[in-house]
Amino acid sequence: MQILLYILKRILQTIPLLIIVSIVSFFIIRLSPVDPLAELRLNPSVSKETLQRETERHGLDKPIIVQYGKWAKSFIKGDLGVTSNGELVSAKLKERIPNTLLLTVIVIFLTWVVGVPLGVAAALNWKTPFDRMMTVLTSIGMAIPSFFFAVLLLIFAVKTGWFPVGGLTCTNFNEMSLGGKILDLAHHLFLPVLVLFTISLAGLQRQMRANLLDVLDSDYVKFARAKGLSEFKVIYKHALRNAINPMITLLGFEFAGLLSGAALTEYVFQYPGLGRLILEAVLKSDINLVMASLMMGAIMLVLGNLIADILLIITDPRIRDK
Amino acid sequence: MWKDVLKQLIKDKFAFAALILLGIIYFMLLFADFIAPYTKDFSDRSMAYVPPSKIFVIDENGKFSAPYTYNYKREFDPVNLRIRYSLDRSQKHYIKFFAQGQPYKFWGVIPMKRHLITTDRNGRLFLLGTDINGRDVFSRLLFGGRISMTIGFLALFVLFPIGLLYGGIAGYFGGKTDMLMMRFAEAIMCIPSFYLLIILASILPSGMTSIQRFMLIVIILALIGWAGFARVVRGMVLSVKNQEYVQAARSIGASRLGIIVKHILPQTTSYVIVAMTLSVPGYILSESGLSFLGLGIQQPDASWGNMLKEAQEYTNILYRPWLLTPGFLIFVAVLSFNLIGDTIRDVLDPKSKVR
Numbered sequence: 001m002q003i004l005l006y007i008l009k010r011i012l013q014t015i016p017l018l019i020i021v022s023i024v025s026f027f028i029i030r031l032s033p034v035d036p037l038a039e040l041r042l043n044p045s046v047s048k049e050t051l052q053r054e055t056e057r058h059g060l061d062k063p064i065i066v067q068y069g070k071w072a073k074s075f076i077k078g079d080l081g082v083t084s085n086g087e088l089v090s091a092k093l094k095e096r097i098p099n100t101l102l103l104t105v106i107v108i109f110l111t112w113v114v115g116v117p118l119g120v121a122a123a124l125n126w127k128t129p130f131d132r133m134m135t136v137l138t139s140i141g142m143a144i145p146s147f148f149f150a151v152l153l154l155i156f157a158v159k160t161g162w163f164p165v166g167g168l169t170c171t172n173f174n175e176m177s178l179g180g181k182i183l184d185l186a187h188h189l190f191l192p193v194l195v196l197f198t199i200s201l202a203g204l205q206r207q208m209r210a211n212l213l214d215v216l217d218s219d220y221v222k223f224a225r226a227k228g229l230s231e232f233k234v235i236y237k238h239a240l241r242n243a244i245n246p247m248i249t250l251l252g253f254e255f256a257g258l259l260s261g262a263a264l265t266e267y268v269f270q271y272p273g274l275g276r277l278i279l280e281a282v283l284k285s286d287i288n289l290v291m292a293s294l295m296m297g298a299i300m301l302v303l304g305n306l307i308a309d310i311l312l313i314i315t316d317p318r319i320r321d322k
Numbered sequence: 323m324w325k326d327v328l329k330q331l332i333k334d335k336f337a338f339a340a341l342i343l344l345g346i347i348y349f350m351l352l353f354a355d356f357i358a359p360y361t362k363d364f365s366d367r368s369m370a371y372v373p374p375s376k377i378f379v380i381d382e383n384g385k386f387s388a389p390y391t392y393n394y395k396r397e398f399d400p401v402n403l404r405i406r407y408s409l410d411r412s413q414k415h416y417i418k419f420f421a422q423g424q425p426y427k428f429w430g431v432i433p434m435k436r437h438l439i440t441t442d443r444n445g446r447l448f449l450l451g452t453d454i455n456g457r458d459v460f461s462r463l464l465f466g467g468r469i470s471m472t473i474g475f476l477a478l479f480v481l482f483p484i485g486l487l488y489g490g491i492a493g494y495f496g497g498k499t500d501m502l503m504m505r506f507a508e509a510i511m512c513i514p515s516f517y518l519l520i521i522l523a524s525i526l527p528s529g530m531t532s533i534q535r536f537m538l539i540v541i542i543l544a545l546i547g548w549a550g551f552a553r554v555v556r557g558m559v560l561s562v563k564n565q566e567y568v569q570a571a572r573s574i575g576a577s578r579l580g581i582i583v584k585h586i587l588p589q590t591t592s593y594v595i596v597a598m599t600l601s602v603p604g605y606i607l608s609e610s611g612l613s614f615l616g617l618g619i620q621q622p623d624a625s626w627g628n629m630l631k632e633a634q635e636y637t638n639i640l641y642r643p644w645l646l647t648p649g650f651l652i653f654v655a656v657l658s659f660n661l662i663g664d665t666i667r668d669v670l671d672p673k674s675k676v677r
Contacts, residue, residue, distance in 0.1 A: 020509035028518075031525060136336070139664075143657035145607050147614050148649035151633050158636050165636070260516030264611050268634070278517055279615065282524040290521060297514040305512075 007310050014302050021298045022075070026068050029291055046086045054081060054288075075295070081288035083281075089292045092277065097296060099168060100266070100273035104258045106189065107196040108251070115201050116247070119208025120240065126213060134205065141202030146195055146261050150268035153191045164188050166270030192269045196261055200254060207250060211243040218242075248312045255304035259297055274300075323592075323670070330669045337665040340658035347655065351467045355426045357438045358461035359447050363622060364424060366446065368396065369456040371642050372407055375448045377417065390414045393446050404641075415445025451644035453632060459644060463651065466624030471655060473540055473625075474605030478598055480544035481551065486590070488548065489555025490582040494563055504556065507549040515546050519608060522546075523617035532623045539618055543605050551597060558590050592670040599663035603656040610652050626652050 041051065062070075074081070080089035122134045157163040164170065168188050169181075176184060215221060216239055224234045263275030270276070274293055281289035331337050350357055372394045381387040393415065394407040423440040427433050441447040449460040492503040510518075522542045526535065562568065563586060571581050612618035613627025614634075621628065626648035633639050633646055 016505065017509055017512060020505060021512050024506075024509055025513060025518075025521075028521060028525070139336075139657060139660055143603065143653050143660055145610055145649065145652050145656070147611055148630065148633075148646075148652065151630070151636070151639065151646070151649070154636050155639050158640060256511075256514060259514040263514075263516045263520070264614070267615065275516070279520060282520050282617075285524065294513065294517055294521065297517050298512045301512050301514055 003313060006313055010306065010309055010313075014306060018299065018302060021302075022072060022295060023068065025291065025294045025298070026071060027064075029287060029294075030064060030067070043084060043086065046082075050082065050086065071291070075292075080292040083289045084284055084286040089288050092289065093274075093292060093296055096272060096274050096277045096293075097300075099271065100259070100262060100275060101300075103189065103192060103196070103262055103266075103271070103273060104255065106193055107200060107258060108254060110193070110197050111201045111204050111254075114197075115204035116208050116244070118201075119205045120212055122205065122209045123212035123216065124235065131209075134209075138202035138205050141198050144199065146199055147264040147268055149198065150192075150195045150265050153195060154268060157191060163191055168272050192262075192265050192271050195265045196258060199261060200258060203257075204247075204250070204254065208243070208247060211246050212239060215239045215243045245312065245316050248308055248315060250308075251311070252301075252305035252308035255308075256301050259301060327666055327669045330665055331662065334661075334665050336661050340661040343654065344658045344662070347467065347471065347651075350464060351471060354461075354464035354468060355428050356434070356436070358458070358464045359423065359437055359440045359449070360458040360461040361424050361426050362462065362465040362624060364457065364461070366452070366456040369394070369446060369448070369452050370454055371405075372446070372448055372452045372456070373642075374451045374644055375446070376409065381414075389417045391417060391441060391445065391447060393444075413444075415441045415447075417441050417447065450647055451642065453629070453645065459629070459647060462624040462629060463626070463648060466626050466629055466648065467651065469536065469619055469623065470606060470609060470626040470652070473536070473543065473609045474602040476540045477543035477547070477605045478601065480541060481548045482594060482598065484544065485548040485551035486555055486587055486594070487582075489552035489557075490559050490587050492552070493556035493559030494578065494582050494586060496560075500556070504553065507552050510549040511553075516608075516611070519543075519546055519612060520615065520617055523612055532620070535620060536623075539609065539612070543608055546608070547601065547605075554593070554597070555587075555590055558593060559586050562586055562589050596663070596667045596670050599659065599666050602663070603659040606652065606656055606659070610648075 078090060080093070083089055083092060118134065122131045125131050154165060157165050164187060168185065170176075170184050170188075173181060173184060216235075221234060221239050224238050225231075229238075259275070262273060263279060265271070266273040266276040267279055274297060278290060278293040278297070280286075281293060331341055355361075375391045375394075377389050377391050379386060379389050381390075391414075392409040392411055393413070395410040397406045397408055398404075399406045418440055419438065420436055421440050422435045423437040425433065425435050439447070448458050450463065451459050453459055453462070488503065488507070492500045492507075519542065522545065523539065526538055526542075530538070559582075568581060568585055571585050576584070609618055609625065610627030610630070613625045614630050616628070616631060619625035619628050629645070629648040633649070639645060
């Protein structure tokens, strides 16, 4: 019961946060001297009525506070306006967000499955050649610019022909069987996942290693050892559990970092995700789309942090009892 | 404290190598005008995408000779429908050191003509090939490095005072001020930073001079990072603000801003130094990413990021791999900064073991 109450409180806390985010991003975008409807006006396939409706919806003739109010109201209703091509923004987002989520969830899963054991192994073999080698490798992983790595892999894909160049699916995706579809997706996802995986793995491995080293230094681990517990029990029952907790907080941050890192990777691989969408929207100064995808990015980030916090409440009784 | 840092930097093999490497890079950037065979804006349109010049030290008779190079000549290959370059062996161009070449202004003031390495007037010495406009990639790497390698530091000098003051005020005053200020900072942190970065960069008005654009990019980079930093500073301030020396300052009537700036913030020095060295590479990467997308430093100015822009077309890279050199330089620079940052942190923050 107490846990539920705490979770509820935590969820309620995100609402003012999102409101501030929306205000900040609204004003940033309105600071720009760009006419938000310029693209729509230039597009001959957009009718006069749509244009009129958009002008009214934005309240462009009214002061900026009123404009924000209008925007917020329609945002809550789920009406995000149209893109400069006259498509619905909400439809576009619905198509792109799952792709970005797919990419980031796979990457987070893989980095945890690989990074945590590697971090543990490095900490247990502290200052051995294995540990030193891991440190060198992670230094390299952290220093490669994501877009540069993506470009290199793209060249590799073109030269060998082993991987498709860009996109998420083949053109005949809809005709494939279920197994074929999954294989096709995996084939397309491999390179983008590899880029993001390499870059986030390094940070995660180092953090896990540092946490475990910290914990191994603490008094209760010394006590457990002094009591004569087996090394296995000391590490996996006492130390590891406490070392993992801070990692869960990091999960939220990792998600944030991935959303940002994914933007460049998506761009290079022509991957149809949120990052590339916002990039294209920015380059075309498509205000509706920029605003909506910025909010979506923020909401995803807040949700990521929320999930991490809830997980932490479940795993760490110290936070619950506070 | 600085002695320990320096000692450790020299003792650690990797960190020492990184220090030397960065030293060489910055030295070359400082004397870029002199070291580069060409000026930043030199372009030979007839020489687009020329491969790196070949330098010969053994002549056609098999004898040692002073180093010389041949120009490339452009040919159309009718079979593959491509433009090819082959060596024009009719004329040798000897490589000259400390010879007169294109005029430039050293550090923007002293007019000079001598270059470290150049060739005769009709010869072309492209050590790392040329780009689409027939500009020397090697020279532009040097000039671009000046931007890429300083922008991170400049952003930090804008960001740290803001973050320190913001975190200091929020932590010291506490209560409602603290809550409001921290909610605002958290909201900024909730926007995926790269999204915010490209949006801010895209609303920059066009038609700015390159200096203005450079300064604004610095400010944008600073706007991204201050919130997280301010939050940590606030936490540190909270932990020291009730200590006796702060109470003493208060009791002799020091102003609140004075207490924050003079007595509380200096406590955060070692954290600030560690955070600074560890965040420089992040800003180098951000700038190059931004310029890679065409939203950062604009042509004709060079930065390592915008030089890589041409690498976006993979056909380009398959035939012209020398266009990738800026990427390797970014990698080397970031790696070196990371290694040095790790070592400094180990000395200043002995509790941390992320080594």
